[in-house]
Amino acid sequence: MAFTPKTPSRQRSRSETKTPLTPSMMNGISSMSLASPTKRQTNQRGAIADTISANPFISSRPSSPVKRTTSGALQITEALSKQANSGVIRKGGIESRLDVITHDYVPPPRTDPKRSKSTGTLQRDTRDRFITSRNADVGEVAATLELMHLSHSSSSPSHTARLASATGVPINKRILSYHEPPPPPSDTTLAAQRDAVRPLYARTGSLPTSTGATTNKSRKISTQPERVLDAPGMVDDFYLNLLSWSCLNVVAVALAENTYIWKADTGAVTHVGEAPEGSYVSSVSFSSDGMFLGVGCGTGEVELWDVETGQRLRSMSGHQGQIAALSWNNHILSSGCGDGSIWHHDVRVARHKVMELLGHTGEVCGLTWREDGELLASGGNDNVVNIWDGRIAESVTGSHVSAKWTKRNHTAAVKALAWCPWQPSLLASGGGTNDATINIWNSTTGARLHSLATSSQVTNIHWSPHRKEFLSTHGYPNNSIMIHAYPSMERVAEIRDAHDTRVLFCARSPGGDLVVTGAGDENLKFWRVWEVPKEKKGKGREKASSSTGILGIR
Amino acid sequence: MAPTKQAPTRQAITLKGSTNLVTEFFKYAVNTILFQRGVYPEDDFHMVKKYGQTVLVTQDLALENYLDKILKQVNKWLLTGGVTQLVLAIISKDTRTPLERWVFDINLVEQPAGSSEVPPPKPESEIQAEIRYILKQIVSTVTFLPIMDEPTVFNILAYTSESADIPADEWVDTDPLAIEASKSQQVKLRSFSTDVHRIEAMVAYRYDG
Numbered sequence: 081m082a083f084t085p086k087t088p089s090r091q092r093s094r095s096e097t098k099t100p101l102t103p104s105m106m107n108g109i110s111s112m113s114l115a116s117p118t119k120r121q122t123n124q125r126g127a128i129a130d131t132i133s134a135n136p137f138i139s140s141r142p143s144s145p146v147k148r149t150t151s152g153a154l155q156i157t158e159a160l161s162k163q164a165n166s167g168v169i170r171k172g173g174i175e176s177r178l179d180v181i182t183h184d185y186v187p188p189p190r191t192d193p194k195r196s197k198s199t200g201t202l203q204r205d206t207r208d209r210f211i212t213s214r215n216a217d218v219g220e221v222a223a224t225l226e227l228m229h230l231s232h233s234s235s236s237p238s239h240t241a242r243l244a245s246a247t248g249v250p251i252n253k254r255i256l257s258y259h260e261p262p263p264p265p266s267d268t269t270l271a272a273q274r275d276a277v278r279p280l281y282a283r284t285g286s287l288p289t290s291t292g293a294t295t296n297k298s299r300k301i302s303t304q305p306e307r308v309l310d311a312p313g314m315v316d317d318f319y320l321n322l323l324s325w326s327c328l329n330v331v332a333v334a335l336a337e338n339t340y341i342w343k344a345d346t347g348a349v350t351h352v353g354e355a356p357e358g359s360y361v362s363s364v365s366f367s368s369d370g371m372f373l374g375v376g377c378g379t380g381e382v383e384l385w386d387v388e389t390g391q392r393l394r395s396m397s398g399h400q401g402q403i404a405a406l407s408w409n410n411h412i413l414s415s416g417c418g419d420g421s422i423w424h425h426d427v428r429v430a431r432h433k434v435m436e437l438l439g440h441t442g443e444v445c446g447l448t449w450r451e452d453g454e455l456l457a458s459g460g461n462d463n464v465v466n467i468w469d470g471r472i473a474e475s476v477t478g479s480h481v482s483a484k485w486t487k488r489n490h491t492a493a494v495k496a497l498a499w500c501p502w503q504p505s506l507l508a509s510g511g512g513t514n515d516a517t518i519n520i521w522n523s524t525t526g527a528r529l530h531s532l533a534t535s536s537q538v539t540n541i542h543w544s545p546h547r548k549e550f551l552s553t554h555g556y557p558n559n560s561i562m563i564h565a566y567p568s569m570e571r572v573a574e575i576r577d578a579h580d581t582r583v584l585f586c587a588r589s590p591g592g593d594l595v596v597t598g599a600g601d602e603n604l605k606f607w608r609v610w611e612v613p614k615e616k617k618g619k620g621r622e623k624a625s626s627s628t629g630i631l632g633i634r
Numbered sequence: 635m636a637p638t639k640q641a642p643t644r645q646a647i648t649l650k651g652s653t654n655l656v657t658e659f660f661k662y663a664v665n666t667i668l669f670q671r672g673v674y675p676e677d678d679f680h681m682v683k684k685y686g687q688t689v690l691v692t693q694d695l696a697l698e699n700y701l702d703k704i705l706k707q708v709n710k711w712l713l714t715g716g717v718t719q720l721v722l723a724i725i726s727k728d729t730r731t732p733l734e735r736w737v738f739d740i741n742l743v744e745q746p747a748g749s750s751e752v753p754p755p756k757p758e759s760e761i762q763a764e765i766r767y768i769l770k771q772i773v774s775t776v777t778f779l780p781i782m783d784e785p786t787v788f789n790i791l792a793y794t795s796e797s798a799d800i801p802a803d804e805w806v807d808t809d810p811l812a813i814e815a816s817k818s819q820q821v822k823l824r825s826f827s828t829d830v831h832r833i834e835a836m837v838a839y840r841y842d843g
Contacts, residue, residue, distance in 0.1 A: 256792045257808040263696035265674045
């Protein structure tokens with residue numbers, strides 16, 4: 081007979097619900113809050129369990145109360161029990177009085193053994209006249225209620241009905257379910273596939289619409305190419321670098337095994353040469369004076385061509401894999417190989433290999449010298465960005481040189497690399513499909529200054545020489561060209577669907593106002609993305625005037 | 635409290651309208667739960683404007699048809715007052731243990747016995763607002779419901795009265811899929827009511843804290 085509330089709050093709530101078996105109990109349930117469902121529940125269940133065990137209508141259990149108060153005792157008349165058995169209780173009839181009986185009744189001691197869990201003294205509970213006993217066992221009630229669905233015959237109908245009305249849980253009802261099980265979730269392999277491509281369409285910056293371009297209001301950038309050239313046979317390979325634009329305003333493009341140059345000022349096309357039999361051109365790069373063209377081949381040769389005469393000057397062999405990246409520094413031509421090695425070729429001497437840089441475990445696909453020739457940045461299929469000291473040691477062939485900085489922040493192949501022309505310590509690098517991030521590094525301190533997540537693989541980055549902006553080209557799904565402001569990293573403009581396939585190759589004009597892009601859709605497109613500043617023109621500087629002259633395109 | 639049989643004859647037209655409203659609510663509530671609780675992959679759902687907000691509704695045809703079939707029957711039961719509770723049970727796919735039970739009590743609104751005048755009909759906008767609150771609450775339950783990291787299936791249980799008309803070959807008596815009381819936590823959600831029905835929602839979940 082000794083039950084004690086666990087917590088004061090429980091006592092409080094009890095006093096609020098003086099007649100717990102009347103519909104006010106519903107209120108009790110309703111008042112359950114998210115904050116403390118457990119406690120209140122305990123309350124409810126305790127009350128219900130009492131009712132279950134304290135059933136006054138089971139005739140076989142002659143009332144043998146331990147304690148019975150005088151007030152409100154109700155005789156179990158024949159009519160009443162009949163009514164009870166039929167499971168119908170009239171409203172406003174005996175209901176309230178029934179409650180009184182129930183509460184005064186004390187369950188026989190043989191009740192559920194589990195109850196012994198929480199016992200206490202009755203004294204503390206005296207304030208509550210209506211509930212003299214309370215089962216604190218949280219566990220039982222809900223289960224009991226559910227069980228009653230199945231074996232409601234075991235309990236008396238009136239009790240069941242009362243319970244039903246008190247708790248809102250329907251008793252005496254059938255529980256039905258549809259004969260079929262619900263359909264299984266759609267193909268799990270499909271879900272896995274969706275997961276795999278999620279990076280492509282659920283990235284930050286990808287817009288819900290796929291129409292055209294978004295441009296900043298302050299800038300108007302033409303979303304149409306200035307000129308489109310046909311580039312039949314252009315290889316759709318992310319790792320290659322098949323476009324170069326020289327300072328003499330000549331564009332070199334490699335189409336499978338052939339290399340062509342297109343003179344931008346006249347529009348003339350010249351076939352420069354062919355890769356060796358059974359090979360293909362995997363990279364082209366103009367020397368800084370624009371006179372020579374370095375050509376990397378799929379079989380590992382690095383060739384040197386004279387642009388004017390269209391003659392092959394020499395072929396430098398030795399690499400075992402495809403040459404996917406080339407970069408010039410005066411007379412040094414650096415080549416990145418499929419086996420991860422970077423060689424410096426001195427094109428003037430017979431023993432051309434003057435240095436070997438080993439810092440990549442995957443194919444080198446991005447390689448670019450800083451303009452002053454002090455630093456060389458390389459990116460590889462091993463997701464690493466290396467920055468090398470540009471000095472050629474005298475007798476280093478064979479000795480191991482390690483990179484000045486090694487950056488492993490990218491999570492995909494790094495092809496896009498660009499040194500900032502107006503702040504020499506800045507290097508921008510962009511990662512492939514799984515990464516799609518552009519990082520800006522300080523090559524002096526090695527710090528990562530900015531990181532920009534884009535919506536798709538970064539294939540190329542070019543800085544504007546005149547503006548604090550840089551341009552990036554991207555792959556699936558938008559095949560876009562984006563222009564970002566620096567250092568805010570805000571997107572100034574985006575040209576959607578610049579090509580029908582991913583924009584793989586990109587070169588900037590010497591004037592700095594145009595870029596040419598190439599893609600697997602076998603088109604070269606010229607985009608006017610930046611303006612050459614007018615004041616320079618006004619000053620009559622040679623370069624500015626030439627930008628309309630030989631640096632313009634026809 | 636128990637549903638009374640005379641209710642259907644009271645306002646035939648309103649009853650039908652209310653029934654459709656309630657059925658529609660179930661459709662969106664079930665969809666919301668299935669989405670929020672990850673029973674079906676997110677990709678299977680698409681956004682639909684409903685009740686002045688976006689609701690995620692499955693576009694898996696099989697599931698759509700399945701729910702349609704169930705709701706059609708529920709609609710019939712609602713018209714006759716045959717169903718008193720709908721339960722959406724979320725069950726572990728492998729162990730078949732019930733993890734969550736979303737309980738919707740369906741009560742018929744009784745007119746106050748004393749007053750003879752009919753109370754003014756509840757404006758639709760108000761009902762919609764109540765429904766919107768429930769759906770929002772379902773969405774917000776994700777914050778406290780335990781994370782289910784195992785694959786799950788669901789089952790819809792209808793608690794019907796003994797006398798309800800039951801298509802024998804389609805609906806079968808079943809286990810209540812109750813969660814052991816000692817491991818169960820319950821949270822009462824909001825309710826909504828039309829002029830005829832009053833729907834009270836509750837979620838019980840397994841919590842072995």
